[in-house]
Amino acid sequence: MEIKYVSTTCPYCGTGCGFNLVVRDGRVFDVAHWQRAPVNGGKLCPKGRYAHEFINSPDRLTKPLIKKDGEFVETTWDEAYDLIAEKLGSYNPDEIACLSSARTSNEENYLMQKFARVVLKTPHVDHCARLCHSSTVAGLAAVFGSGAMTNSIKDIAESKCVFVLGSNTFEQHPLIGRSIVRAKQNGGKVIVADPRYTPTARQADLYMPFVSGTDVAVLNGLMQEIIKNGQEDKEFIQRRTKDFENLKKAVMKDDYSLENVSKISGIPVESLRTAAEWIATADVATLIYSMGITQHTVGVDNVKSTANLMMLTGNLGKPGAGVNPLRGQNNVQGACDMGALPNVYSGYQKVTDEAAQTKMKEMWGVEEIAEGKVGYTVTEMVNILAENPGKLKAMYIMGENPMLSDPDLSHVEEGLKNLEFLVVQDIFMTETAELADVVLPAACYAEKDGTQTNTERRVQRWKKAQDPPGEAKPDWQILCELGSKLGYPDQFAFESPEAIFDEVAAVTPSYHGMSYARLDPDGLHWPCPTVEHPGTAILHRETFAMPDGLGVFSPIEWKPPAEVPDDEYPFVLTTGRTIWQWHTGTMTRRSWSLEKEAPIGWIEINPEDAKELGIKDDEVVRASTRRGSVDIPAKVTPEIIKGVMFIPFHYKEHPANRLTHNALDPIAKIPEFKACAVKVEKIPEE
Ligand code: SF4
Structure with missing residues (x-):
């Protein structure tokens, strides 16, 4: 019997914890702690601890x-390849769209956008960052010139005040929660604002329950109070920023007095003042x-407001400071970095920039690539499919499950059913794969080499621990074989993920200095522009990444959500996750240790609301919005603010996204998962 330990990086959240996969006779059978793992020092949350359990599922x-x-x-x-080649070859480039995946490696995301742009010549390539942090990329790029977490995870422990807004860190990024605990141990204060009294809120020195969708009002109110008290960082504002007077004019309005903000948000004036x-x-x-x-129709506004507050107080470019968006999926940062987005090539080089187009054509050795226009986002693809049938005819989806993850599922299903040809490449038969014409079996994270980039911009390795099951292949290999079959053998002649990464490093300025040799074992934070560069844990130390610095x-x-409560739908519905499950549950629901902890969905209802509705704890109730209804067990709990209800979105038996609204932020095109109007009723007896 041969036992070996293979160090790799977690396939779930954007924290990027490292662990060892334990392999017996060529088959993964456990996860073991990897004490020197750079992000987590050997500690793991339950998902990471049991990240081996789905790998050899009989459902693969x-x-x-x-x-x-x-x-x-x-x-x-x-x-399968012959059919895909024949079908995709029969459409105009503008009629084909591709979805890449934040669950796959950097190399695979890079190849998917290259496949779309070089082989299919379509600009329509996107991935699920659209649904989680597209407003971060757009919002922070507009104010700082870079749309990513400004500081590192470790650095949070240096902070003397941690303001957590719209993040349930202790459940969704548990190992980042440890840095918050360390900040507290170092004498720092913790403020948490959330409609739910989450495990994160329990750590707070000041907890501010508030109504979902009132973030800008809260942030403007805090800024007004700081300016009124003369507590803004005048030196930082003068030296490092511009347009302060515009901000001041906006936030000093009476609309954002603490009294008015309290009325809008439900946060007591004293709490706002203390914060x-x-x-x-x-x-x-x-x-x-x-x-x-x-996840709001004002997502970009919300992000810019967080940046306003931290610039106002001079909290950028130094340890313990920063605007720190916690990216959701394991490689959502990397999928964005790799250009699996409709507006940029890798490294955020704009597709509309002629110099960038020329550079990519030269690097890729082709005369022609997708037209230099911005393609459709995921959310636009779905809307076009549902509302304008025939405009998009074929889709290639790698490792995504929009039939459970996207808003207004009836609309998504209607759209996908309008496709003439759908290819889905995945590790399990998902709800989306069920609709496909061709399903390609892919290798999971434990069955291939590669890299992923965590929320703090740290690029780390995946290492192969076992062979894929049956005839399944790594996504990179499938894309290479298809790219060659469709006429581009030279452009897809990669023998290994390392060879792909070398091309990534060559074409992507922020990755120029990286190589597999340098990434082992601690990874590197981008930007890492040269082979001598140590990587950049803290951004914007001296200047911002803007032309004038x-x-x-x-x-x-402040603008209210697109859909607010009314007489017919009198409550706010918000959605999210539990620590035990992950997104659409394809992996965690096949991990027995996780599934047994949270096997069914629920709706959280405040006791006062439940009393008015005559609803008891555990009773199955009907939750309805203008998009549909879901029958779901009620969890009556004071841990959610009155007037707001919460459903986790993992469960196909109780699909929260049948209820959510597909209204979009006008810039980022992110849907408003966090606020729509809902009614909840007792289920009439048959
Ligand atoms: Fe994996 Fe995230 Fe848990 Fe770390 S915190 S073990 S990366 S799910």
Whole structure:
């Protein structure tokens, strides 16, 4: 019997913890702590601890499948490739769209956007960052010139005031939660604002329950109070920023007095005053946010407002400070970095920039690539499919499950069913794969080499621990084989993920100095522009990444969500996750240790609301919005603010996204998962 330990990086959240996969006779059977793992020092949350359990699930896809007469039949790779080549070759580039995946490696995301742009010549490539942090990329790039976490995870422990807004860090990024605990142990204060009294809120010195969708009002109120008290960092504002007067004019309006903000948000005036005082007077303060900020029709405004507050108080470019968006999926930062987005190539080089187009054509050795226009986002693709049938005819989806993850599922299903041809490449038969014409079996994270980039911009290695099951292949290999088959053998002649990474490093300025040799074992934070560069844990130390080096204040007015409660739908619905499950549950629901802890969905209802509705704890109730209804067990709990209800979105039996609204932020095109109007009723007896 041979036992070996293979150090790798967690496939779940954006924290990027390292662990060892324990392999017996060529098969992974456990996870063991890797004490020198750079992010987590050997500690793991439950998902990481049990990240081996789904790998050898009997549900894994093991052969290519083609749908014939409505049924999937097993086929050969050659037959599947022939069909894909014939079909994709029959459409105009503008009629094809590709979805890449934050669950796959950097190399695979890079190849997917290259496949779309070089082989299919379509500009329509995107991935699920659209649904979680596209407002971060757009918002922070507009104010700082770089749309990423400004500081590192470790650095949070240096802070003397940690303001957590719209992030349930202790459940969703548990090992980042440890840095918050360390900040407390070092004498720092913790403020948490959230409609739910989450495990994160329990750590707070000041907890501010508030109504979902009122973030800008809260942030403007805090800024007004700080300016009124003369506590803004005048030297930082003068030296490092511009447009402060515009911001001041906006936030000093009576609309954002603490009294008015309290009425809008539900936060007591005294709490707002205390929060402003702590943030303004701390030696150094940091702001942590996640999807509570981003998943709104005002997601970009929310993000810019967080940046306003931290620039106002001079909390950028130094240890313990920063605007720190916690990215959701394991490699959502990397998928964005790799250009799996409709507007940029890797390293955020704009597709509309002629110099960037020329550079990519030269690097890729082709005369022609996708037209230099911005392609469709995920959310636009779905809307076009549902509302304008025939405009998009074919889709290639790698490792995404929009049939459970996207808003307004009836609309998504209607759209996907309008496709003439759908390819899905995944490790399990997902709800989306069920609709496909061809399903390709992919290798999971434990079955291939590669890299992923965590939320703090640290690029780390995945290492192969076992072979894929049956005939499944790594996504990179499938894309290389298809790219060659479709006429680009030289552009897809990669023998290994390392060879792909070398091309990534060559074409991507922020990755120029990286190589597999340098990434082992601690990884490197981008930007890392040269082979001698140590990487950059803290951004914007001296200047921001703007042409004039200055951070830009943005005057932002509070706007309510696109759909607010009314007589018919009198409550706010917000959605999110539990520590035990991950997104659409394809992996965690096949991990027995996790699934047994949280096997069914629920709706959280405040006891006062439940009493008015005559609803008891555990009773199955009907939650309805203008998009649909879901029958779901009620969890009556004082841990959610009155007037707001919460459903986790993992469960196909209780799909929260049948209810959510697909109204979009006008810039980032992110949907408003965090606020729509809902009614909840007792289920009538038959
Ligand atoms: Fe994995 Fe995130 Fe848990 Fe770390 S915190 S073990 S990266 S799920």
